[in-house]
Amino acid sequence: MVKKPRFILCVCRGDCPGFAKLNVWQFVNFVREQLDVEYVVVHPQLCVWDGENFLNDLLKEGSKDTVYVIGACDPRLQRKLFKESFASKGLDIDKQLIPLDLRNMTTEDAIKKVEETISKIMEQP
Numbered sequence: 001m002v003k004k005p006r007f008i009l010c011v012c013r014g015d016c017p018g019f020a021k022l023n024v025w026q027f028v029n030f031v032r033e034q035l036d037v038e039y040v041v042v043h044p045q046l047c048v049w050d051g052e053n054f055l056n057d058l059l060k061e062g063s064k065d066t067v068y069v070i071g072a073c074d075p076r077l078q079r080k081l082f083k084e085s086f087a088s089k090g091l092d093i094d095k096q097l098i099p100l101d102l103r104n105m106t107t108e109d110a111i112k113k114v115e116e117t118i119s120k121i122m123e124q125p
């Protein structure tokens with residue numbers, strides 16, 4: 001059975017215009033209550049020092065079967081920003097990080113995107 005992914009939302013400090021259309025609490029409550037996730041976490045700025053400290057605590061050494069879906073900015077940027085944290089725990093960022101760009105999305109569109117992503121993960125054999 002596929003392990004439920006963990007979902008992290010980074011809201012870019014909460015004042016970035018890119019997230020202005022997203023109702024953060026409506027969105028995260030939908031994800032945690034309706035989708036197959038282990039849990040949901042909201043962080044204000046994952047790519048600075050405290051975000052890095054948080055990721056370094058959250059990512060578990062050698063847990064190769066855990067997938068982290070991060071809703072934030074550009075997926076290529078996310079891979080670049082988080083690669084050291086994943087590498088430091090021996091995790092494979094290409095397989096264990098699913099970065100989603102949720103910028104400029106309405107709450108409904110963001111829900112749809114995450115719903116499709118989680119369903120795909122859970123359908124894997």
Ligand code: SF4
Nearest residue numbers: 010012045047072073
């Ligand atoms: S990880 Fe991306 S969305 Fe989050 S604060 Fe940094 S630039 Fe903004």
